[in-house]
Amino acid sequence: MMQERVMPVVLAAKHGIPFLNQIVEGDCRLLLRQLPDECIDVVVTSPPYYRQRDYGAIGIGNEQSLNEYLESLLEVFEQCVRCTKQTGSLFFYHRRQV
Numbered sequence: 249m250m251q252e253r254v255m256p257v258v259l260a261a262k263h264g265i266p267f268l269n270q271i272v273e274g275d276c277r278l279l280l281r282q283l284p285d286e287c288i289d290v291v292v293t294s295p296p297y298y299r300q301r302d303y304g305a306i307g308i309g310n311e312q313s314l315n316e317y318l319e320s321l322l323e324v325f326e327q328c329v330r331c332t333k334q335t336g337s338l339f340f341y342h343r344r345q346v
């Protein structure tokens with residue numbers, strides 16, 4: 249059964265920051281691009297495992313090669329770093345699957 253791709257919802261910006269005090273579902277690679285530079289105090293993320301979970305055949309974790317997976321993660325982290333304030337923190341959790 250093929251899952252439908254979830255497209256991001258563009259919400260009206262409060263104080264120039266979209267998604268402020270809201271939960272948003274969508275592709276983080278698209279959503280993060282909508283945020284201004286240095287607008288986030290803390291990022292906490294646990295990215296999908298590479299081909300070790302069923303993520304519905306779409307999104308990060310379903311790439312054809314490990315290099316493609318790593319490129320997807322780098323794309324997300326570049327945006328996370330761009331959006332995080334210089335005084336902010338980024339927490340990345342990714343344990344090795346045994």
